[in-house]
Amino acid sequence: MEIKIMKNILDRNLDKANEVRNILKEKKVVMVNIISSPGAGKTTLLERTCEKLAAKLRIGVIEGDITTDRDAQRLKKYNIPIVVINTEGGCHLDSHSISKVLDLFDLNNLDVIFVENVGNLICPSHFDLGESFKLAVVSTAEGDDKPGKYPMLFREAKAVLLNKIDLIPYTNFNFSSFRTDLDKINPQIPLFEVSCTKGDGLEEWFEWIEKQIRIHD
Amino acid sequence: MEIKIMKNILDRNLDKANEVRNILKEKKVVMVNIISSPGAGKTTLLERTCEKLAAKLRIGVIEGDITTDRDAQRLKKYNIPIVVINTEGGCHLDSHSISKVLDLFDLNNLDVIFVENVGNLICPSHFDLGESFKLAVVSTAEGDDKPGKYPMLFREAKAVLLNKIDLIPYTNFNFSSFRTDLDKINPQIPLFEVSCTKGDGLEEWFEWIEKQIRIHD
Numbered sequence: 001m002e003i004k005i006m007k008n009i010l011d012r013n014l015d016k017a018n019e020v021r022n023i024l025k026e027k028k029v030v031m032v033n034i035i036s037s038p039g040a041g042k043t044t045l046l047e048r049t050c051e052k053l054a055a056k057l058r059i060g061v062i063e064g065d066i067t068t069d070r071d072a073q074r075l076k077k078y079n080i081p082i083v084v085i086n087t088e089g090g091c092h093l094d095s096h097s098i099s100k101v102l103d104l105f106d107l108n109n110l111d112v113i114f115v116e117n118v119g120n121l122i123c124p125s126h127f128d129l130g131e132s133f134k135l136a137v138v139s140t141a142e143g144d145d146k147p148g149k150y151p152m153l154f155r156e157a158k159a160v161l162l163n164k165i166d167l168i169p170y171t172n173f174n175f176s177s178f179r180t181d182l183d184k185i186n187p188q189i190p191l192f193e194v195s196c197t198k199g200d201g202l203e204e205w206f207e208w209i210e211k212q213i214r215i216h217d
Numbered sequence: 218m219e220i221k222i223m224k225n226i227l228d229r230n231l232d233k234a235n236e237v238r239n240i241l242k243e244k245k246v247v248m249v250n251i252i253s254s255p256g257a258g259k260t261t262l263l264e265r266t267c268e269k270l271a272a273k274l275r276i277g278v279i280e281g282d283i284t285t286d287r288d289a290q291r292l293k294k295y296n297i298p299i300v301v302i303n304t305e306g307g308c309h310l311d312s313h314s315i316s317k318v319l320d321l322f323d324l325n326n327l328d329v330i331f332v333e334n335v336g337n338l339i340c341p342s343h344f345d346l347g348e349s350f351k352l353a354v355v356s357t358a359e360g361d362d363k364p365g366k367y368p369m370l371f372r373e374a375k376a377v378l379l380n381k382i383d384l385i386p387y388t389n390f391n392f393s394s395f396r397t398d399l400d401k402i403n404p405q406i407p408l409f410e411v412s413c414t415k416g417d418g419l420e421e422w423f424e425w426i427e428k429q430i431r432i433h434d
Contacts, residue, residue: 005222037338038363038366038367039254039356039359040359065366066366066367066368067366068365070366089339089343089369118339119254119338119367120308120338121254121336122283122306122337122340123308123340141359141381142254142257143256146255146256149282151283151284152283152306167384171384171414172414197389
């Protein structure tokens with residue numbers, strides 16, 4: 001019974017996600033669904049990405065948060081359209097909440113919408129938002145065992161961004177264990193090793209993400 | 218409709234949690250429900266706690282994980298009873314899963330069961346397991362804004378353990394922002410500032426947790 005209810009919820013979510021995807025396709029807007037644990041660095045990644053690309057790409061952001069608009073406040077300085085969705089205790093965004101806010105953007109004048117999902121390595125992976133693809137962000141401080149222990153996101157994502165590589169010398173993070181785990185789950189997936197606070201390794205990321213966004217050019 | 222279903226699930230969970238709590242009370246076993254983001258250091262905390270206290274307290278552990286028994290493997294060396302619950306994609310433990318495995322312990326010969334919940338700062342806070350109390354673990358590498366952004370756990374917990382204080386010099390963690398946020402949500406809550414890998418600050422934690430467990434003496 002509970003499983004059936006869950007299936008209905010996911011089916012309805014997928015229907016609405018496909019609607020969102022069709023609208024975005026028609027408007028030639030790429031949507032990136034960014035998923036990570038709390039504090040892995042999604043907002044800092046968006047700060048760096050806006051600094052680099054906001055002058056040449058038309059960027060919009062949807063900030064998913066349980067409560068507060070703190071992450072959105074951090075992005076205000078880039079003068080881009082930002083919409084906050086507060087889930088009020090909810091552990092993930094879904095396609096219905098995305099669909100409701102899509103009208104708040106001028107889709108004819110956007111190239112990409114970055115969705116910063118609620119900080120949670122599990123539930124957001126189950127809910128298609130109508131995105132073009134998912135991006136997994138994981139920080140070295142979380143340990144090298146995350147792909148093995150939380151495989152779903154790493155299976156579903158189009159790329160993995162390993163953040164906080166500057167902390168590796170001060171932790172017991174073992175890169176080869178991380179790589180071995182990831183290879184078992186998704187051997188072809190692009191992996192970016194970066195520090196969003198220090199700026200290390202970001203050039204490859206900027207190049208890759210710009211290419212994904214310019215797919216309609 | 219969906220809200221009503223969720224209420225039913227939570228009501229049934231609470232009924233079973235109260236059953237678990239009554240059994241544990243009768244057997245004079247304390248249960249600690251440990252909740253954190255992925256990689257905040259729950260297992261390392263259990264390693265340090267077993268090293269210090271397993272000789273004088275009878276400790277059991279329930280390991281909640283989506284898949285794998287990696288955390289349980291790390292605790293095998295302490296020769297304590299450990300039960301693994303794999304949620305197979307599920308984002309939290311519930312009281313029914315705890316109730317099912319309780320018989321696997323010899324409750325007459327235990328003082329405490331530590332439950333390491335699934336790594337998730339949100340969903341586990343909503344599900345009472347029948348525990349004596351919740352412990353919130355948060356790592357400095359996650360940033361100082363976690364109590365403000367994920368208030369529920371910090372409201373519900375009996376204590377907060379701030380882990381990885383050895384990383385503070387290499388991050389932009391601001392202790393006073395963290396403290397201000399926490400004070401707004403739960404000003405009286407005990408806060409332990411520790412590094413489970415380096416051993417810093419653990420004595421206060423050992424003393425406090427031993428006192429909570431010896432409540433039946």
